[in-house]
Amino acid sequence: MPLPPAFSWYQSRLWGGRVLALVGLLALGGVLWGLVQAYQSREEHTRHQIERELHTVNYLQTQSLLDWREQRLIDASTLADDSMFAQSASQWLQVPGATVLTLRIQERLRIFQERAKYTAVYLLDAQGRLWLTPHGDTNGRLPAPEMQALQEALAQAIVTVVEPRRDDFFAFPFLSVIVPLFEGTEPVGAVWLVSDVRTNLYTKLQTWPTPRETAESTLFSRHGDEVRALSPLRHDTNGKSVFQLSQMPPDDPVVQAMAGARGVLYGHDYRGRAVMAMASAVPDSPWIMVSKIDVAEAFADTQLREILALSLPVSLLLLLAGLVFAYVQRRAWRRERELKTQLQRNMRWLEGAQKAASVGYFAFDLDQKQFLMSSMANEIFGMSHTGVLSLQEWMSAIPEEDCQRVLTIHRDAMAQRTPLRTQYRIQRMDNQALRWVEVWGEYEVEVEQDRVARMIGTIQDITERKQSEQELTNYRTALEEKVRLDPMTQIPNRRALDEHVVLEWHRAMRNHTPLSLLMIDVDHFKAYNDHYGHVAGDECLRQVAAAIAACASRAGELAARYGGEEFSVLLPDTDVEQAQQSAERIRAAVEALAMEHADSSVAGCVTVSIGTTSIQPVFTPTPALDVCTEPDTVPQAAQTLFEQADAALYQAKQQGRNRVVAYASTVAQAD
Ligand SMILES: Nc1nc2c(ncn2[C@@H]2O[C@H](COP(=O)(O)OP(=O)(O)OP(=O)(O)O)[C@@H](O)[C@H]2O)c(=O)[nH]1
Incomplete structure (x- = not known):
């Protein structure tokens, strides 16, 4: 069956909408995929950038440290190569206390200290006993590590460095440089150069080339299970500098570095934060330089940039979606408004039609x-x-x-x-x-x-x-009454009589009661007309009719004008005797009217002759006799009533008028 056009249109629109939605979803998916790819690429790029930054920082920090160390060694070598100073020191150490020589040595040590920015400078003998500082005499002995370095320096005739460490000797972490002094090939003593690493070294490490909140470079060295931070940890407020390797998390970049890992490392630092770090060994030292930065901070800028970068297409997408939504909403709103208008118009029509009806x-x-x-x-x-x-x-x-x-x-x-x-x-x-x-x-x-x-x-x-409807009913009733009323005498007419006869015939048949009929005729009425005129004749008929009707007042009785000057009275449930009596009453009533009739041969007044009959209607299987299909048609059997009453009337006329004569057989069987 072909689809209705409206349905086809709806179907095509439905499919169009689905295709559009699919295309929109695919486009959105493509844009999201592109954004994710772009984001991942940008993240990778940033990661490499930060790794490069870490690498550079670590390199610069290491280089700075090496440079500083190198400078210390150069300064120390200058002093070691100063034979005049070595000679003076040798002389003074042989006879300590010579004032002139003391001042000269102290002056040399002071100038050296100030130029090279050492924290402390000591002159000591080959056994490691401290004798002189730039500011006066002193005593004491070299700490054990420096003592060992002194022996190396004197044995190998080279400047020896003792890596930064802490000792009760000083209240600060320090780096020692032992400068051996020789007179010729004979070792005479040494100069112990002490640098406070907090002011000289740490400042170099703390300087990060780019502004980073969480970035830090730290020097570590391993001693068995111990890891020592040589420079202070930036975020460790407890000042803790020694850690047990076995107690540190395995993914700590320091632990990884101590295990030999180099380059870029990822893990969690001593604060438990996710960090990315660069580990590299400091040449000619047991130091490991670890530079690190929090991952969160490292990628914060990137994420911010990415968010900003993403915000543009997302904003455009949202704008586009908003526009599409607004367009769809507007269409829906217009459609709704149209429907509302239509509905209101239809409702108005409906209301109007309802009001009209x-x-x-x-x-x-x-x-x-x-x-x-x-x-x-x-x-x-x-x-x-x-x-x-x-x-x-x-x-x-x-x-x-x-x-x-x-x-x-x-x-x-x-x-x-x-x-x-x-x-x-x-x-x-x-x-x-x-x-x-x-x-x-x-x-x-x-x-x-x-x-x-x-x-x-x-x-x-x-x-x-x-x-x-009521008026119509009333009118119809009145009309029907009129149809059954004789206009002149105002009593029922022949039609009404016939209908009544049918009804009463059937009733009498059902009830097995007798039915009587009187036929009444005004005597010498032609003569009356001729004598008194038709108008008077009419008036006479009216009075006779009224008198007859007055005598037929029982329920079911009906007085009717049969035609001309003839009247009939139907008497239900009345036998022949009773009919005779009724007829006599009527005859007397008319006579009692005493209407003058000068030309009557019977009396001087108007009189009537009456023929009566009485029948007991019985059921007969012959339909033609007593079955009446037409309500106003007298059944053939009922016609007998009229014939017999007529015959009796004829007899009454014959016998001299103004009398009542009953039909010869008082009870006639309808056959
Ligand atoms: N005024 C008047 N006369 C009528 C009317 N209908 C019938 N007649 C007259 O009644 C008369 C009847 O006359 P007849 O049939 O000869 O009978 P009769 O003169 O009464 O004689 P009997 O019946 O033998 O006594 C006629 O002259 C009719 O014109 C009517 O409505 N008004």
């Missing part, structure tokens, strides 16, 4: 027991409040005498789930006026729970229609 609609909620009413339904009920009508309010609007009937109709329709079609009266709430309404309703069934949930329907004010 006086039709409102409602929904009755069985759970809430209330009606939701349209404005026209409100209007019909004359409600002051709008929208909701409770069950109680609805019931009180129905006249008490109608209420039970209306409720039963509703209940039956709901029980049988059949459409509701009913009419009932309501009393308007505003002016108490009685109005007729017609209600058409359908019961809505909730299939899952198999119960009636609500009734939806229309309500129409049909008061005017009802009034028209």
Whole structure:
């Protein structure tokens, strides 16, 4: 079956929307993939950059340290090569206390100390005993490591360095340079040059070429299981400088460096922070230079840059998504507005049509027991409040005498789930006026729970229609009465008589009762007309008719004008005797009118002759005899009544008029 055009259009739009959404998702995925790739590439690039920075810093720090050391050795070599000073020192050491020589040596030591910026300078003999400083005499002996260096220096005739260390000798960490003094080839003593490494060396290490919060370069050396930090740790507030290797985390870059690792190392430092570090050995020393920086700080800038870099495409994407969303929203909003306008217009039309037809609609909620009413339904009920009508309010609007009937109709329709079609009266709430309404309703069934949930329907004010119908009924009744009334005498006519005969014939047949008929004729009426004129003749007939009708006042009795000056009276449940009596009463009543009839051969007044008959109708299987399909057609059997009464009337005329004659057989069997 071909799809309706609207459905095809909807389907194509649906597919179009799906394809668009798929393309959008793919594009978004591509952009995200590109961003991730770019981010990873940038991160890798930054990593290499920081590694290069660490490498450079470590190299510069090491170089600076070497330069400083080299300078110390050069200075020391200058002193070692000063033979004059060596000679003076030799002489003085042989005879300590010679004042002139003392001053000269002290002056030389002082100049040397100031120029080379040593913390302390001592002249000592070949046995390691301290004798002189630039400022005066001294005593004491070289500490053990320096003593060993002195022996090496004197043995090998070279300047010897003792690496930075701590000792009770000084209150600060120091580096010692032992300068051997020779007179010729004879060792005479040495000069002990002491540098406070805090002011000379550490400052070089603490200087980081780029501004970094967490960066630090530290010199470490290993002694068995011990690792000593030769320079202070930047972030260690406890001043701790000696660590047990076995107690340090294995991924600490210092531990890795002590195990022989060199280059870029990753791990966690003594603070437990993730760091990236560069480890390298300081040439001609047991020192390991470790320069490190926190990973978080190292990549913070990168991340910031990346965020800034990402923010542009993300902002663009968000902007784009926002625009698309705004566009879709705008379309939806416009569509909604269109639909609203359409709906409002349709509602206006509906309201208008309902108003024109006086039709409102409602929904009755069985759970809430209330009606939701349209404005026209409100209007019909004359409600002051709008929208909701409770069950109680609805019931009180129905006249008490109608209420039970209306409720039963509703209940039956709901029980049988059949459409509701009913009419009932309501009393308007505003002016108490009685109005007729017609209600058409359908019961809505909730299939899952198999119960009636609500009734939806229309309500129409049909008061005017009802009034028209009533008027029509009244008119029809009046018309029908008129059709059965003789206009002149104002008593029933022949048609009414025939219908009545049919009814009473069947009733008598059912009840097994006799049925009698009187045929009445005014005597010498032609003569009356001729004598008094037709107008007087009419008036005479009217008075005779009234007199006859007055005598046939029992229930079921009917006096009718049979035609011309002839009248009939039908007497149900009346036997022949009773019929005779009734006929006599009528005859006497007419005579009692005492209307002058000058040309009558019977009496001086108007008289009537009456023929009576009485029949007991019985059922006969011959349909033609007593079955009447046409209500106004006298059954053939009933015709006998008229024939017999007519025959009796004829007899009455023959016998001299102004008399009652019964049909020869008093009880005739209809055959
Ligand atoms: N004024 C008047 N006369 C009528 C009316 N209908 C019938 N007639 C007259 O009634 C008369 C009936 O006359 P007949 O049938 O000859 O009978 P009769 O003169 O009454 O004689 P008997 O019946 O033998 O006594 C006629 O002259 C009719 O014109 C009517 O409505 N008004």
